Amino acid sequence: MTSISRIPSGSSSDEIDLIALFQAIWQQKKIIIATTIISGMIALGYAYYATPEYQVTSVLRPAAINELDALNRSGVYTLPPSEALMKVGASLESYDSRLGFFRDNQELFRQFKRPGRTLEQSFEEFNRDSLKLVLPDPKKADALSAFIGLELNYPKGVDGVQILNGFVDYAINAEREQIAADLKVIVNNRLTELKGKIDAARSSYENDKAARIATLQEADNLKRAQLQDELKALRQQLKVARSDRMAQLSEAIGIAKTLGIQKPTTPSALGDSVRSGDTSVMRTEINNQQIPLYFMGVEALEAERAALQQRKTDDFTEGRIAQIARELQLLQSNREVEVLKQRQNEDVFLSGVEPLRAEVVRLGNLNNLDFTNLKLVSIDRKALEPMAPVKPKKSLIVVMGLLLGGMFGVFIVLMQYLVKSHRLQQQRLSPVLSATLSGAQGVVSGNGKVLQSDRR
Known part of the structure; x- marks a missing residue:
């Protein structure tokens, strides 16, 4: 094969x-x-017929310490420069702040509007593509790196410088107004708290005053009742003593009538009266025995008894009754109670409220604090008209x-x-x-x- x-x-x-x-x-x-x-x-x-795009930048840095000294010395609101910068940065980044500036300055954003779009949709495109916040590198924590930058890219025909500078001012003013509102709320809350303490001190004073008046009146009533009881007892005692004296006089009168003693005499004279003899003899009697009452004679005793029977009151016979009458007269009105009731400005008698009143005055002055000149940040670089477009290259x-x-x-x-x-x-x-x-x-x-x- x-x-x-x-x-x-x-x-x-x-x-x-x-x-x-x-x-x-x-x-x-x-x-x-070719x-x-x-x-x-x-x-x-x-490159020559494309719409040029420009870029402007603004840089913010922390304000000086003395710019925020008035606010920090208030004692109710503390705002370090770095925190103030962060607050302004948050306002610059805030969607609401950007939309608010967009609404308030629609004339500056005419080229960003598109037919058939709502205001919010036009703003969304501008916010997404044109405005950018630049923050420092977090790895660099030194004080020199503390800044906040804001970049704006805009086409030809838009006043980007005015937009960026205006938005920075808008954000700073918005944050300044927010701080003023926060301070006002804090001050009002503190004032309400202090006024509550003063009202509590006033209520305590009124209670103490009422208790003091009640105590004085109670003491006067007790003293008056005791004096009246003593007066009643003394009068009863004098009445009984007068009755006893009249009984003694009646008994002595009977004895004197029996002895035939009409005139006051002595026991020696009574013995010699029955003897006859020379009446020109003068005798002197010395003894330490009380001579019975009947030797006063019937005439004297009856005269005394008649006087006692005709007596309507025995008050003059006891010096204590006059003293009781004097004390009762003094108890008719308590001058201390009258003075307490007649007080006009009772706040001056409140104790322990002087520091509270001083704090109220100090906080009241904070409401008059001028925030228009409060410098929250330092504008290190404002937006300037660019020399050339950044796009197209x-x-x-x-x-x-x-x-x-x-x-x-x-x-x-x-x-x-x-x-x-x-x-x-x-x-x-x-x-x-x-x-x-x-x-x-x-x-x-x-x-x-x-x-x-x-x-x-």
Whole structure:
């Protein structure tokens, strides 16, 4: 059996000849130059006719300590410069602040409005693509790196400088108003608390005053009742003493009548009266014994008894009764109670409220604190009119256009070279392939005859 000869391999012909490739590119250099020029012209046209985009920047830094001294010395609101910067930064980043500025200054944002869009939708595009907050690197924690930057990209025809500076001022004023409102709420709360303490002190004073008046009146009533009881007892005692005296006098009168004593006498004189003799004798009697009452004689005793019977009161006989009357007269009105009731401005008598009143006055003055000049941050750099647009970068666009045009031209030349090389290779292989196919058919036919003879 005869074997079929193999078809020659064309792998060596598939290898790209670099020298031939470079020669082909050089021969077609006009195409590369043309595509490069066309692409460059297109890029140049785009660079000169595209809408320029500008960028402005503003930088904020912490304010000086003395700028916030008045607020920090208030004792109710503490705001370090770094915290004030963060508050302003939060206001600059706030969606509500940006939307509020957008609504209040719609004339500045005319070019950002699109037909068929709401105000919020137009603002959303501006907020997403145009405004950017720049914060310092968190790895740099030194004081020199504390800043907040704000960048605004805007097309030609928009007053970006006024927008950015106006928004910075708007955010600072909004934060200043918020601080003023917070301080006012804190001060009012403190004032309410202090007034509550003063009212509590006033209520305590009124209770103490009422208790003092009640105590004094109770003491007066008790003293008055005791004096009246004492007066009643003394009068009863004097009445009993008078009755006893009258009984004694009645008894003595009876004895004196029995003895016939009409005039006051003594026991010695009574003994001598029954004797006769010289009546010009004068006697003196000294003894330490009390002479009985009947020696006063009937006339004196009856006169005394009659006087006692006619007596209507015995008060003058006891000095204590006059003293009791004096004390009762004094108890008719308690001067201390009257003075307590007649007080007009009772707040001056409140104890322990002087510091509270001083704090109320101090906090009241804080409501008059002027926040219009409160400097929360220092504007290190305001937005200035840019010298040139940031987009489009004309030179870069033209260079990129030329490069892309050149690359496209080289690509076209390479594709032409590869197509041409593939055709030449097919033309070169066609005769060989035809001869090979013919030989293969002859071999097949010869083998067929051999097989037939063998069968016979």
